[in-house]
Amino acid sequence: MDNKRKICVIIPVHKAAPQPDELIALNACKKHLSSHNCYLIFPQGMDTSAYTAAFEGLLLKPVDPGWLASVEQYNKMKLNLEFYRLFAAYNYMVTYELDAYIFSQDLENAGAFDFDFIGAPFFEGYWEAKPGAKLVHGCNSGFSVRNINSCIRALSGMKKFRFRWLLYRLFLSHSSRLRLKLNGLTKGRLEVFITGRFGFYFADFHLNEDVVWTEVIPKLFPWFKVADPITALNFSFEYNLEDSLKLNKGRLPLGCHAWYKHLEFWSRYIDTRSIT
Template identity: 35%
Template sequence: MKDSKRVVILITVHQPTFTPLEEISLRQCFEVLGHYPIKLVCPEGMDTSAYRAVIPQIEVDHIPPHWQSSYANFTLMKIEPFLYRRYAQYEYVLFYELDAFVFRDDLAAWCDRGLDYIGAPWFEGMVAAKENAAVHGVGNGGFSLRKVSAMLRGRLSKRLWLRLLATEARQKPLQALRRFIVDLPRIAFGRDTTINYQRGEDSFWGLVVNRHLPWFKVASFDEARQFSFETLPRRLYKLNGERLPFGCHAWTRYDLEFFRPHIEACGYNLDGLVPRSTFHTLEKVG
């Protein structure tokens, strides 16, 4: 197995079944990256037989259902230390949700760059970005490479905790005061602090952490567009000299017709397949 302790691929799922388009994403992950460790991360008690029917050798990591019981908790799972401590034996984790697609194996080369966080580029307007939208940053968690030690160091940083607490104090002073009082004993006994972050975990890592922690290395726009596409894939494709990135995220959501010939060139037939009409809908488990 290639680079068995360098990087692990985490496919996070919360349902025992998947759509035909999600099956394509699953198959392609193993077709291209199957020589790396890959873990199917799902709630304890979830039936994984449908996944095993497609990928018999798939390794399953059952975690407490709480983490995937709602989208808010799923977001926290990618912020809090829990999952990064669980995979602390690896240098990097690649999050690969089942609306991602990988075109070729560039994974080791991206690990060699030494970045702490990389995902697809973002544009002003985010999911509703217009063709001429300005660059907003780099983020997107559904297909993202993260340095495990940097995730833990960033999340547990007292500087970051204080900065976020100060922001909270300006908006909700009493709530921030309660959090400060609760966290002081935690700090004294070496326990994890708490944070209040209401937006997506990808914006936490891609836009917030590096603003408060200068050492945290987020990919540049030019690096990110070679790593992954999400919104405005046609624009990014032109900027890349009509070369596809390492992978992409939400390819069925933003511009299926752009991705169609490239996905089908990998051996898949998309005729008659319809993407989900809603996204970020994580229903309760159990």
């Protein structure tokens, strides 16, 4: 690995008492990622002693409590330019939510630094994907790596789309028929503008931040490189786990997300005795 590459790991939490499965996740992070600066992101004023007791050396980064007040506010935090500027001294950010798990420290060979964003790939149907569903472009954020400079560059460039947002609000937001017609005429090329999906930046508009980063941002900024689904499978799994394992040629990924929701699969590979 390039010794000049600076990596930070962020572990966002919003409550003082971690659950047993979250401690399993935290211990895996400590085992495999403690050679990097690992930051606990928490609401200012919250007691963090349960986390620091489990992970000696964990760095504390309190943030505005409003940033972590709800799932929606957390998503907005991850789309906030000021959040990325907190970590501008680093090249890459590993997001490690405490429903993630990591099996190895080998970020390099998992393709973590080959893209501006990599995480578990999406399947058609997203969180309701059925076995046999096709892989689609886009990646999950819960266990992911992103290029911090690229994120800052993209968010800094959003202001140039404000005029298109205003046009959308004026002419298209109230006419689904017109939106569908224009999407058809442009063969979906301008979909992000026609539907106003980039509106998260200008109004009280919500999309999951990983959908924004891996589906919306690349349409606004074609230079922003998101991992292809097959490469992303080598990095992380989230849903359709048996299919994911087959598509990854029987190999486990570097890590995974939402493992506690799928214990029937992950208990083969993760020691869950403390919670089962």
